[in-house]
Amino acid sequence: MKSNLLKSLFNKHIKQHLSITDLSCKNHLLYREVNTGLLKGFCFNSSGFAADQFEIVVFVMPLYVPKNFLALTFGYFLRSPNKRQWWQYEEGKLEQLGQDLAVVINQADKDLLSKINNAQDFYNYYKKDRKNTFRFFEAVSYSSAYAGLPDSTEILKDCLSFIKRKEDLNNSYVQEVYHNTEKLLDGNRKAILDEWEMETRKALKLLKR
Amino acid sequence: MVTVGASAGANVVGGAINNAVQGKAITAKSVITDAAVGVAAGFGGRLLEKTAAAIQVARTGKALTAIAADAKAAVTATGLKEGEKGFGTAAHTQFKSLVDAQGLKGVATEQSYLGKDVAKYGIKGSTRAEVTLSRNGAVSHVFDFKTGSATLSTKQVSNTIKNVPEISSSSQVTAIR
Incomplete structure (x- = not known):
């Protein structure tokens, strides 16, 4: 998924369904501004085989561990409603997609992100x-x-x-x-x-x- | 005793994987029977865990081999022949879609790794594993689908060992045909 599509999807179809209010969208990331040494958020990875497929990974990254790339070791991918790793981006179904993504984002926030604040x-x-x-x-x-x-x-x-x-x-x-x-x-x-x-x-x- | 036990365990593990990859009719039951010999000889929990892991690898390898056949058949049905331009890409797309649809336990597709970390897709120098099998939260095996005359290159295997966590031996990387 291209980053401008994510931005549009986030602003028009996801944001209003979220219980989290402080997520920012940048490139392929939805993340929280950090001041505790941790970066927390969601990374949208595109499929190399199908342009309309993507996976979403919830992660916590300790920034004080030296890295020069976005590491997703401390996290997991969020399955779609039909239990698949890869989600489908379809122009005509963006409202449903936004709602489905918001459900798993809210759940992952509850299960992981809200538990790790420092x-x-x-x-x-x-x-x-x-x-x-x-x-x-x-x-x-x-x-x-x-x-x-x-x-x-x-x-x-x-x-x-x-x-x-x-x-x-x-x-x-x-x-x-x-x-x-x-x-x-x-x-x-x-x-x-x-x-x-x-x-x-x-x-x-x-x-x- | 330890040497014998380790060897027995390794044989069970290696045998199960090899049989799965070669498509031989080795069943989980027979692997358990093989392993039981080792256990009876006095090698407890670690061997059992190794055996359970080997069974998981064997089952997954078998399932992926069947999916690979289905993927190739689906592409062949469109008129493309294996070895022709475009076949590999179409077969890989089909393979990934079928693997995803099966929802095999512990299996993920298209995961990127760099320096033994999970990485965002497309990071320079990263290894993108076509199929990973995880057990107890750690990657235990990598499978790579091959078509035509393509093979697992030494470079591909060494990059996988260098970048994917818990992959430390070429025996943990298997080509699927």
Whole structure:
């Protein structure tokens, strides 16, 4: 779906059905302006095979975890009323589409977004899943540091142990997380995380704060 | 003992996937029977989980192989022949649509990944996995539909391993025909 179509769909057919009032629309995103280190929202991904199909992913992205792209790891796609991953954009059925999208957006807000409002919420929500992958452990441990939790040093050390035990340190992405985590353990965590947050915001063109 | 157990588990897992991909008549029941040998030998929960995961991969591989055949047949019915220009694109579109319609458990299509993160579609350097199978919230296998003489290239497999979380071996990437 082209971004101008999303903008039009959002303004004309979705917005009025939402229980959330502070969503902004930009490119392929519906998102909340952030001032807590988190970007929360909905990403509309187009299908590479059919121009009129798209999926919608609800996500939370901790901006203090350094990234130069929009990461959707902490989220899930929202199924259409007929339980499909891919939604159909049809010119003649936009009002119905808008209503259906609003239903799943409202539900996802209730189920996920409203529960995670800051780094500590993020930590609490995902800590049980931290061993899923090193990306989970990375985000959970950095959230503990960003929130200033007293046991963040231990959690960061656990992250390093997890990576050493489970991951391939020849993978450049794994190496980067390992070194970043060491940097956090050795340095001024708040300053480093703030710097990473600014870099991520810059990469995502989300500089308004 | 550990070596034997790991080997037995790996054989069950690998065998189930291979059979599914090759379209052999191995059933979930037979995989369970194979696995039971390992369990009886004293290898508990981990092997059971591996076996359950292998069964899921095998079932999904089998279902996708059937869908691939349907997709190709639907395109052939329009007059295009496999190998001809346009066949691959049409078959992939049909395949994706059929996979989506089936709603197979744990299956998603066209997911993009970069650096072991799920990524927004179209990010430079990302890998777009045609079909991913997830188990307990983590990707366990990637399937890629191929038509004509197309094959899974070494580069495609290594990019998948580099970018898709929890995919660490070429045995977790399978071509579907």
